[in-house]
Amino acid sequence: MPCGEYFTSYVSRMGLVRWRTERVAFLLALPIPFALPALLDTGTLSVITQIYIFIVAVLGLNVILGYAGEIVLAQGAFMAIGAYSSARVITTLGPGLLPAVFVGGLVTAVAAVLFGLPSWRVKGFYIAISTLALQFITEWFINAREFSGIHGGPQTTLPSEIGLVGGAVPISSIQDTYYLALVAAALFALVSLNISRTGIGRRFRAVKENDLSSAVLGIDVFRTKLLAYAVGGFMVGVAGGLFGFYIGTLNVGQFGVSLTLEHYLMLLLGGVGRVWGAIIGVSTVVFLQDELRTIIQEVAQGATALEPLFFGAVIIVYLALEPKGIIAGLGQLKEYLRSWPYAY
Amino acid sequence: MAGTRQTTGLRAGPHVPPERAALGCREVTKTFGAITAVDGVSIGIEDGEWVSIVGPNGAGKTTLLNVLNGFYDPDSTDDPDTGRIFLGGEDVTDAKTHDRARAGLGRTFQGLELYEEEDVIENVMAIRAVREHPGLLSALTYLGPGRQLEAENMRRVEEIIDYLELWEHRHSTVASLPLGIQRRVDLARTLALEPDVVLLDEAMSGLTYDEKYDMFRFLADLNEQEGLTMVMIEHDLEVVTDVSERMIVLHQGSVIARGDPDAVVADPEVRRIYTGVDE
Numbered sequence: 001m002p003c004g005e006y007f008t009s010y011v012s013r014m015g016l017v018r019w020r021t022e023r024v025a026f027l028l029a030l031p032i033p034f035a036l037p038a039l040l041d042t043g044t045l046s047v048i049t050q051i052y053i054f055i056v057a058v059l060g061l062n063v064i065l066g067y068a069g070e071i072v073l074a075q076g077a078f079m080a081i082g083a084y085s086s087a088r089v090i091t092t093l094g095p096g097l098l099p100a101v102f103v104g105g106l107v108t109a110v111a112a113v114l115f116g117l118p119s120w121r122v123k124g125f126y127i128a129i130s131t132l133a134l135q136f137i138t139e140w141f142i143n144a145r146e147f148s149g150i151h152g153g154p155q156t157t158l159p160s161e162i163g164l165v166g167g168a169v170p171i172s173s174i175q176d177t178y179y180l181a182l183v184a185a186a187l188f189a190l191v192s193l194n195i196s197r198t199g200i201g202r203r204f205r206a207v208k209e210n211d212l213s214s215a216v217l218g219i220d221v222f223r224t225k226l227l228a229y230a231v232g233g234f235m236v237g238v239a240g241g242l243f244g245f246y247i248g249t250l251n252v253g254q255f256g257v258s259l260t261l262e263h264y265l266m267l268l269l270g271g272v273g274r275v276w277g278a279i280i281g282v283s284t285v286v287f288l289q290d291e292l293r294t295i296i297q298e299v300a301q302g303a304t305a306l307e308p309l310f311f312g313a314v315i316i317v318y319l320a321l322e323p324k325g326i327i328a329g330l331g332q333l334k335e336y337l338r339s340w341p342y343a344y
Numbered sequence: 345m346a347g348t349r350q351t352t353g354l355r356a357g358p359h360v361p362p363e364r365a366a367l368g369c370r371e372v373t374k375t376f377g378a379i380t381a382v383d384g385v386s387i388g389i390e391d392g393e394w395v396s397i398v399g400p401n402g403a404g405k406t407t408l409l410n411v412l413n414g415f416y417d418p419d420s421t422d423d424p425d426t427g428r429i430f431l432g433g434e435d436v437t438d439a440k441t442h443d444r445a446r447a448g449l450g451r452t453f454q455g456l457e458l459y460e461e462e463d464v465i466e467n468v469m470a471i472r473a474v475r476e477h478p479g480l481l482s483a484l485t486y487l488g489p490g491r492q493l494e495a496e497n498m499r500r501v502e503e504i505i506d507y508l509e510l511w512e513h514r515h516s517t518v519a520s521l522p523l524g525i526q527r528r529v530d531l532a533r534t535l536a537l538e539p540d541v542v543l544l545d546e547a548m549s550g551l552t553y554d555e556k557y558d559m560f561r562f563l564a565d566l567n568e569q570e571g572l573t574m575v576m577i578e579h580d581l582e583v584v585t586d587v588s589e590r591m592i593v594l595h596q597g598s599v600i601a602r603g604d605p606d607a608v609v610a611d612p613e614v615r616r617i618y619t620g621v622d623e
C-alpha cells in the first residue's frame with residue numbers, strides 16, 4: 001500500500017504542480033477567474049482587471065529586484081514608456097492591441113537595458129539613483145510638447161475599441177479587458193516561475209547573492225544583470241501598454257514616482273523574489289486601496305493623506321513582523337498546520 | 345597534457361614551461377600602490393598534479409590566485425612575453441574572470457562566498473547553469489530541450505551532492521550549515537563547473553580534524569581518480585607535505601623555493617622564513 005508520493009523523474013520533481021493536493025486545488029480553482037465576469041459587478045471587475053495588469057508589472061519588478069537584486073526606481077517610467085509606446089503604435093499604425101503592447105514591451109526593455117548599463121561599475125543605491133534619473137527624464141520627455149511627434153503628446157486618448165490583432169477580436173467592454181488582463185497575468189506568472197526554476201533565474205539569484213564568487217565561477221555578471229533589466233523591463237512595458245488601454249486616457253502624472261513606490265509596497269508586502277508573493281502583494285494592496293478610498297469618501301472626504309499614511313503604517317508594522325512578506329507568513333502557517341498538533 | 349620537465353632544484357624556475365602547463369604564469373607582478381604583492385612570479389602546474397602554495401601571512405598567495413583566475417589583472421609590462429597567464433596551453437591573460445572559469449578554472453574561497461540564502465541544491469545548480477543552460481526562449485517556456493536540460497543538470501548536481509556526502513543537507517539553507525559542510529558546498533559548486541584545474545584557497549581553514557580528514561578524502565579521490573589538477577593554498581605544512589606532489593613557497597611576493605615538499609620543508613631558507621630563526 002503506498003504511503004506517500006514520490007518523484008520518479010527529475011522532470012516531475014521540477015514541475016510546478018507536483019503534489020496530488022496541488023493538482024486537485026489547481027483544477028478546482030481554474031474555472032473561478034473565468035467565471036467572475038458573470039458573477040461580479042463591473043466596478044469590482046474593473047478592480048480585478050487592474051490587479052491582473054499590476055501583477056504583470058510587479059512580476060517585472062520582481063525579475064529585476066527580487067531575482068537579480070538590482071534596485072530600480074524607474075517602475076513608473078517603465079510603465080509610462082510601455083503605455084505611450086503602445087498608444088503611439090495603436091494611434092499611428094493600428095496593428096491591434098497585442099502587437100502594440102508587444103512593441104511597448106520591447107521599447108521599455110531597450111530603455112531598461114540602457115539605464116542598466118551603469119550596473120557594469122556600480123550597484124546597490126548607486127544603480128537606484130541611475131534609474132531614478134530615467135524616471136525624471138521620462139516625465140520631462142513626455143511633458144515636452146516639442147517631442148509630441150514622437151510620444152504623441154502628454155495626454156493621449158486611446159480608442160475605446162481596439163482589435164486584438166488588426167481589427168480582429170475587438171476588445172471594448174470591461175469583460176473583454178478583464179479576460180485579456182487575466183491571460184496576460186497568467187502567462188507572465190508562468191514565465192516568471194519558469195525563469196525561477198531554470199538556469200536563468202538561478203544566475204540572477206547568484207548575482208544578487210554574491211557577484212564576486214559568481215564571476216569567479218563563470219557567471220558573466222554584467223550580462224546577467226542586463227538580461228534581468230531586459231526581461232523585467234519587457235514585462236513592465238507590456239503592463240504599461242495594457243494599463244494605458246485600461247485607463248483609456250494617458251496622463252504622465254499617472255506614471256510618477258508614487259507608482260514606483262506603490263509597486264515596491266506590493267512586492268515588499270507580498271514577498272520579494274516570489275511569484276506568489278507578487279500576486280498576493282498586488283491583490284492585497286489594490287483591494288485595500290479600493291476599500292480605503294470608499295471609506296475615506298464616506299467618513300472623511302478630502303482626507304487624501306490618509307491613504308499613504310495607512311499604507312506607510314502597514315508596511316512598517318508588517319515588515320517588522322515578517323520581513324519576507326505575506327508569502328513567508330503563509331509558508332509558516334502551512335508548516336504549522338502540516339505538523340499540527342505535534343511540533344515535530 | 346604533460347609538460348616538458350625543466351631543471352630541478354629548489355631555486356629553479358617553473359616545473360614545466362608555463363605556456364605548456366595545465367595552469368601557469370610567466371613573470372607576473374601585481375602591485376597595489378607602493379606595495380608589491382606578487383613580484384615576478386612564474387609557475388607551471390602539470391596536468392593532474394596536486395601543488396601547494398605556502399608562505400607566511402602577506403606572502404602574496406591569495407593575490408597570486410586572484411591574478412590566476414582573473415579577479416586581478418597583472419601589472420602590464422613592456423615585454424610581451426612576461427606578465428602572462430596560461431590555462432591549458434592558451435594565453436588567457438586578457439580573458440575575463442568568468443571566461444577563465446568556463447575554460448576550466450574552478451576555485452574555492454577562503455571566505456566561502458556562498459549564496460547563503462539559497463539551499464545546497466540551488467547553490468550548486470546556479471553554477472551548473474553556467475556549464476549547461478537552455479536558451480532564453482526555451483527557458484521562458486520550459487518546453488522540450490530546455491526542460492530536459494534542466495533535469496539533466498539536476499541529475500548531475502545530485503551526483504556531486506552524493507559524491508561529497510551532502511545528502512542530508514540538500515534542502516538546508518547554506519547560512520544554517522556548519523563551516524565544515526559549507527566548505528564542502530563550496531567545493532560542490534566548483535565541481536559543478538567540471539573544471540580541469542581547481543584553485544583551493546585554504547579549503548581546510550577552520551575545520552576540525554574529522555572535517556579536514558573528510559575534505560582530504562574527497563580531494564584525494566578527485567585528484568587520483570578524476571585526474572583533477574589542484575593548486576592549494578594551505579598553512580599547515582604537515583598537511584601540505586602529506587598530500588602535495590610539489591610545493592611552492594612564496595615570501596614577500598616572490599617564489600623562494602619549489603619542488604618536492606619534504607626537500608622544501610627541510611630547506612634552511614624556508615625554515616628561517618617560517619620560524620624566524622637561522623639554523
